[in-house]
Amino acid sequence: MKKDIILCGVGGQGILSIATIIGEAATKAGINLKQAEVHGMSQRGGDVQSNLRLSTEQIWSDLIPQGGCDLVISMEPMEALRYLPYLSKDGVIVTSNKPFVNIPNYPDEKALFDELNALPHVVQLDIEQVAKDAGNPRGANVVLLGMAAKYLEIITPEQLREAIATIFARKGEAVVEGNLKAFDAANK
């Protein structure tokens, strides 16, 4: 079994933390993993993505081939569309539905959502609002992970919860609890 995931968003939105949590869960479960990240110049408010490959078999390439991505997890709706050529025929997009507009030529939002909604497997949520409602306004990325949990399949939601507890342990009990709440709020 394999799961090829593209995590994406805008620099600073916390996609690498999502990757770290999934990575911790996968490693603990003995699942093979390769995760290509983008560092350096593109961090500064530009588009960022990470190719995260999970498999019970050996993984060769650090990059996901076009048409091979099973799951796009996106902090921003236009960024989710950027990786369409990588999405497989039955691939799922899990995304925030709040545009992050920091460029003058951001597409027309209605046209953007029409295009997104026309795709076969798309799940959207106002992750920032859900994070706020769950009492953890800084946990939008963990809300997004909660949304994606049931599509990960190769790792269980419970394994992800354990990974959250491990990753945030050094920041104290309250932070762990806050992130578990954010995760649970969207893991339905």
Next chain:
Amino acid sequence: MKQLLLGDEAIALGALHAGLSGVYAYPGTPSTEITEYIQNSKLAKERNVHSRWCTNEKTAMEAALGMSYAGKRALVCMKHVGMNVCADAFVNSAITGVKGGLIVLAADDPSMHSSQNEQDSRFYAKFAMIPAFEPSNQQEAYDMMDKAFELSERLKEPVMLRVVTRLAHSRAAVEVSEPKAENRLDIAKESWVLLPGIARRKYDELIAKQPSMLEASEGSAYNKRENSADKKTGIIACGIAYNYVKEAAGSEYNVLKVSQYPMPVAKIKTLASECDEIIVMEDGQPVAEERVRNIIGDTCPVKGRLTGDLPRTGELTPDCVAKALGKKFGPAFEVAKNLAGRPPQLCQGCGHRDVYTALNKVAAEYPDHRIFGDIGCYTLGALPPFQALSSCVDMGASITMAKGAADAGLFPSIAVIGDSTFTHSGMTGLLDAVNDKSNITVIISDNLTTGMTGGQDSAGTNKFEQICLGLGVEPEHLHVVVPLPKNMEEITRIIKQEIEYNGVSVIIPRRECIQTAARHAKAAAKK
């Protein structure tokens, strides 16, 4: 025990476990995390392994060579263009030879994710006539550090380890071993004095070692042959290109995986004799492809980047490799219609923004002005909304290009350079300008850190006024300002005044990078 490590981290840990005594480096994407890992390593702290950042790649290379002279294992790390900066020391280190193992780590950036070119460091290894390793995955990167140190000490030559962005910045599980002890200090006197008479003898020694380097490659487990019944196409896959071949075609082809250089001549000849054609897959420039043609001549056709079977530029991808092998591949969905590019930009609240706001305001009064830029976050001043810069070439070039243009008669000729880039390679150019009394205005935009690579220490922090005065900048034409919107009137007045001064002026807008400032505030709050 397995650990999840970035390629860069695997290199760092591999070096530490091989008994490293010092890493010498200047930050540069995608190599920065190697030194950072060592700086934060418990083992490195216990052993007091040297890991402080250097002023530039040349000082790093020379210090590493000095540590090797004293018998210890040293690592010097840089991004590919850093090889240009340290080239003098690097090439000559092959002539002096080494005592303690010396690894030169060059992190190439095909596709220029964070760089101004995609030069291939394997050319440098060939130019200096030393062996090079090119790992295909994180495990090999870890394992190769010890192997490379051993080879370096056996041949008494520096060894290059070449990686590309996709390995440097990709994570995978790595099986690690027990750390070895460091080498002891060895002060046995050796002459590395490259006076012509000695250099000629030493160069002959380097030439005489070439067969041993080739022998090491021919026998290397990293240059591995995979056999298949299909004798049509033979593949030579270098470094991570091997992964893309395996991804696209499994065990379908006869493959020679090359991860140690010089290229293994006998293995290449054997593959060519068994197949109807050879295709060379390599990430970077066609270094191996040219060498393979040179080795097998007309005996077998060779395909690669030079024949158009693979793209001439840019990094390899699983897609272009699959296409070159005639595999069915491709997207299920078209490129989205409602999509816009989202280029990186200066952070909101960044001091560089205020510098460009002020510069553009004053420069508008001088339609013939040109602003020469440099390498760092502030290069983003070339993009909207500022569009202030006319050039960005290499570290330090802002000052010297402004000088040359002023020599030619351009007025006003302005340079913008960051604090870390200034001490890296700007100081010598400023001395040229002072000695020539060039009519330039230099802005050293000082954010107290090396910002673009994530906030590493900057070598000249707290020393810039002294440096400039020491180089001969006149005190009345050296100004320090605080780049904030509220100071705009003062900053623009000083810029205008110094543009009007016929000679060298230096203005230092100084305000901490907001990223490191936030980090420092967080750390202070914890205490």
